[in-house]
Amino acid sequence: MLTRTTWMRLCVLTLVMALVIQLSGGISTAEAAAKSKSLNDFDVVVIGSELQGVLLAKAAKENGLNVIILDPRSKAGGELIQGQMLVLDPVNDNKGRSLIQGEIKSLFNGYNAGTIRKLSSFESYYKRLIKDIPIKNSIVIESVEIDTKDADKSVKSLTYRAKDGSKYTITSEYWVENTDFNVLTSKLGGTRISGMEVISKVNKPDYMAATYVLKFKNISWGKLHQKVLEDYPLANVRKKYGANTYVDWNFATGFSNLTFDYKPQNSQLMLRGLNATYQKDGEVIINALLIYDVDPSDPKSVANAVKKGKEEAPHVLKYLRKHIPGFEKAELNGFPEYLYIRDYNRYETKYVLDYPDLMSNTMFWDNVTIGGYPVDLQATRKVKKGVGYGKPDKYGIPLRSFQLKSYNNVVVAGKNVGATIKAYGSARIMATTALAGQTIGIIMGRELQNNKRLSELTKADFQRIHKYLEKDYKIVLNR
Known part of the structure; x- marks a missing residue:
């Protein structure tokens, strides 16, 4: 047992050591607390490791944001890597001109040239994207804390269980749904967008195979x-x-x-x-x-x-x-570990893209990507051979179609895009949603520097945003 004198000497020694560390440029108590806090506070939390959300995460990180990917799957890569969906669909206007822009264009260039065809080359491309972005696999979302004080709700924090059973609670400026089964947005009380049942005329949710x-x-x-x-x-x-x-x-x-x-x-x-x-x-x-x-x-x-x-x-x-x-x-020649999931539950966004938007070549003031793929709805048990609804020329998809309705800080990525089922037949294509992911990540980072959130952006802001996207990234979205 320590005597009172020994205990007092230890206390004095501890205080002296802390003072020496602080004066010598070491980590102070306040700095240590701040560092500990930063481990749980992020600017962007991406749920899932599908390619489109990874592109968002990469762009956000490159623009100064603190980013993490939490993946419910046991391995990163989603349909592209684990599902080995290595058959890429081009997106063109009706004159045959490519509409593919941004980072994803380098993947398509390699694919078309024959240098990115096998799994190993796709894996190298994917690993380059996720370099320096922390990823935690096999997570399970335990709970989500929602702030309802404003007209639009916000996700305040999320508690997840890690693979080793430990629980963590994190906060973030933005939350991104990037899984193919809506592990986050399914917990937020939104309204499901009708799926293939609109086409197949069945009385229950129906999905493309x-x-x-x-x-x-x-x-x-x-x-x-x-x-x-x-x-x-x-x-x-x-x-x-x-x-x-x-x-x-x-x-x-x-x-x-x-x-x-x-x-x-x-x-x-x-x-x-x-x-x-x-x-x-x-x-x-x-x-x-x-x-x-x-x-x-x-x-x-x-x-x-x-x-x-x-x-x-x-x-x-x-x-x-x-x-x-x-x-x-x-x-x-081997077997993929996973599937290519075309279609699952999607939830209403601030603007739900519709079929007439595609066919009338609509350009929105808040465009974040450009589409042009044929309206291609794949088979269900009832719609045996799938169905097509024509080829749009060129159309925009607004930021609002990637913002979850009634929330000011939840973004949906990839095939979670808000679109009616016919519009979704074109908007779901990877090249189109990949560009949206990168664009939204850029905007998140650059606009937070101006203390502006996605939910606050105006038409005037997007006139400025479209200019710097074209000048600095060669991404053209307004024509």
Whole structure:
């Protein structure tokens, strides 16, 4: 037991040491407290590691904000890396001019040039984006504290459980929903935007099918290309193989006359027309095996769908060997760990983009991205072959379509965009929502320097914002 004298000497020694540390430039008690606080206070918290939110996080960090990514999934990368959805869709206006801008353009440039085709090159690209951004995987949101004192609510803090079971409460200026199953926004009491039930005419929520991406090797792409060329002109090709059939030295689409005759082993699956990319060295990746009724918020549903996709793959292989030129000696080339989720619950935003906005080429005062992809709604159990509603020329999507309704500090990223189901058929495309992610991240950082929040921005502000986006980032959004 310490004597009173020894205890007093220890107290004096502790005070002296603290004073010495402070005078010598070390960490003071106040500084230590501030540092401890900063570990739990952020400018931007991104929930989920899908590419679009990662681009937002990167842009925000580059513009001076304190950013963290909290990922409910066990591994980072989402559909792009874990789902290996490496088949990229271009976005063009009706004159064939690319509408892809910003950071995502470097990915598409590499993809089109053939230098970014295989998983390893996509992983390198993704790792570059997340460099220096802290990511915590396998988190579980325990609770969300909501401030209701203003007309628009705000998320004040969030408590999550880490992988090791520890609990943390954090605060942030902005919160970004970046998962494919709305792990944050589903807890905030918003109104769900009607989904495919509007098209399928069923009396319950309905969703476009997910995809299990198929990977093959030992493909003779040259033979596939040559055999299709022999059937030209293109009208004859499409009569033989199906609408939208096309093959060049890098990409192939269509063949629906053949694929729709495939009989899957499981009624939850369907093989639609091929959307294939040649990855070089005889390797091909195909986005075509649809899986109905996947609930991305339920790990068991996802695991079951992945299992069924793996079990179906050898049967698809056998069928393609028999029916698709160049696939005679094909072999399976591994399996993704996850799925490509096209569609799940989305919640109302401050402006819900509508189909007439697309088809009338609407440009908004607060544009944060430009779209132009065809209105493409994929299959459900009832809408067996999907449905299209035309090709818009060029349209804008406003910041308001990425701001959760009734909240002043919640942003939705990627396929969570606020759009009616027909508008969503075009607006959901990755290149379009990726540009929005980067743009919103830039605006967050630069406008906070002026003490302006997203919810406070006016038409006059956006005239200024569009100017610096064009001047400093070559992102053109107002014409």
